[in-house]
Amino acid sequence: MDKKDISPMDKIRIALIGYGYWGPNLLRNALGQPRFDVRCVAERDAARRDKLAAAYPDIALESDGLTAIARDDVDAVIIASPADTHFMLAKAALEQGKHVLAEKPMTTTVADGEALAELAEARGCVLMTDHTFLFTPSVRMIKSLYDDGKLGRLSYVDSTRINLGLFNMEANVLWDLAVHDLAILDFILNEEPVHMTVSSHAHLTEESPDLVHLTTYYPSGTMAHFNLSWLSPVKLRRMVFGGDEQMLIWDDLNNDEKIKIYNSGIKLREESQRHVATAEYRIGDISVPRVPTGEALAGVAAHFAAVIDGREESIMDGRRAVRIIRILERAQALLDENRRQIAAAKQ
Numbered sequence: 371m372d373k374k375d376i377s378p379m380d381k382i383r384i385a386l387i388g389y390g391y392w393g394p395n396l397l398r399n400a401l402g403q404p405r406f407d408v409r410c411v412a413e414r415d416a417a418r419r420d421k422l423a424a425a426y427p428d429i430a431l432e433s434d435g436l437t438a439i440a441r442d443d444v445d446a447v448i449i450a451s452p453a454d455t456h457f458m459l460a461k462a463a464l465e466q467g468k469h470v471l472a473e474k475p476m477t478t479t480v481a482d483g484e485a486l487a488e489l490a491e492a493r494g495c496v497l498m499t500d501h502t503f504l505f506t507p508s509v510r511m512i513k514s515l516y517d518d519g520k521l522g523r524l525s526y527v528d529s530t531r532i533n534l535g536l537f538n539m540e541a542n543v544l545w546d547l548a549v550h551d552l553a554i555l556d557f558i559l560n561e562e563p564v565h566m567t568v569s570s571h572a573h574l575t576e577e578s579p580d581l582v583h584l585t586t587y588y589p590s591g592t593m594a595h596f597n598l599s600w601l602s603p604v605k606l607r608r609m610v611f612g613g614d615e616q617m618l619i620w621d622d623l624n625n626d627e628k629i630k631i632y633n634s635g636i637k638l639r640e641e642s643q644r645h646v647a648t649a650e651y652r653i654g655d656i657s658v659p660r661v662p663t664g665e666a667l668a669g670v671a672a673h674f675a676a677v678i679d680g681r682e683e684s685i686m687d688g689r690r691a692v693r694i695i696r697i698l699e700r701a702q703a704l705l706d707e708n709r710r711q712i713a714a715a716k717q
């Protein structure tokens with residue numbers, strides 16, 4: 371079936387698939403988006419459907435995502451079911467000429483992601499992934515500081531995304547959490563890593579590491595380190611950007627001082643001055659800009675509507691999503707190889 375053009379006078383009729391942990395946030399923001407008319411929610415679990423029926427009596431309910439996709443009164447689908455269902459559901463939607471916003475990660479393999487991106491292009495449909503953090507005001511501010519040269523060349527990015535849980539047997543901490551950091555860095559640097567190293571530990575099950583340290587190296591010289599854990603006693607969400615002009619710390623859990631910019635740096639002294647000290651330190655002012663507030667998912671919903679309308683170019687389309695999945699796939703292969711080597715060494 372071909373894509374149906376939606377007139378700007380008509381609302382974009384939406385089906386949401388999956389009403390578990392994250393689905394309710396997407397539903398709330400889809401309902402708040404003036405271009406959308408949420409027609410239907412599909413959810414396998416009967417108790418969750420009952421909860422939905424009580425809260426939103428005007429929204430039709432389906433028990434299966436494929437039935438929701440096939441409805442005549444649906445133009446676009448938002449997929450918030452587990453990652454291993456995204457490919458099957460997104461493929462069915464695109465084949466029926468319907469636009470897709472799939473939760474992260476868009477698919478669990480590069481091959482599936484590329485197939486979806488090709489299908490979307492062939493059908494003229496919008497395919498996007500919810501890389502939520504690209505609509506976080508702090509990330510927007512860091513991106514514009516970087517693009518304006520205020521940070522200079524980035525030597526390193528050091529990211530900490532740790533907390534206790536949510537342990538998930540279907541994913542591991544790499545696929546669950548690194549996807550956010552990698553999407554943020556892809557957005558800011560617009561580069562793909564040329565090399566990476568990775569190490570992990572699995573406290574509960576061998577197949578599902580709950581602690582991962584990933585280091586990626588970018589063509590422009592930036593090195594990024596990601597500390598990811600579901601097994602930390604405290605929750606930390608912090609990224610340090612080491613620029614040669616200024617350094618920046620983003621603490622996402624600090625509502626008063628989310629971003630701090632340090633006019634600090636270090637450079638080698640002239641050869642003739644090195645008898646005094648080898649390096650010269652610059653320890654300047656610290657500024658704390660006011661970061662606008664706003665829910666990132668509202669931005670994601672508005673962007674999905676604007677891309678369908680042709681008012682905006684997508685910043686998180688299928689091709690971009692594949693770039694992130696390619697990094698995850700390579701990192702996973704390295705983790706698997708490490709595990710084999712450690713098992714062999716123990717024998």
Ligand SMILES: NC(=O)c1ccc[n+]([C@@H]2O[C@H](COP(=O)([O-])OP(=O)(O)OC[C@H]3O[C@@H](n4cnc5c(N)ncnc54)[C@H](O)[C@@H]3O)[C@@H](O)[C@H]2O)c1
Binds near residue numbers: 388392393434436455
């Ligand atoms: N962007 C973010 O910050 C963010 C945060 C959390 C989760 N997520 C993503 O959202 C997705 C869902 O995660 P979750 O934690 O909400 O999972 P979940 O298991 O809590 O919920 C998924 C729901 O989908 C339903 N479901 C599964 N297959 C279905 C089908 N074929 N038809 C209808 N319903 C179906 C399940 O019954 C379940 O209620 C994952 O891809 C996850 O990575 C994104």
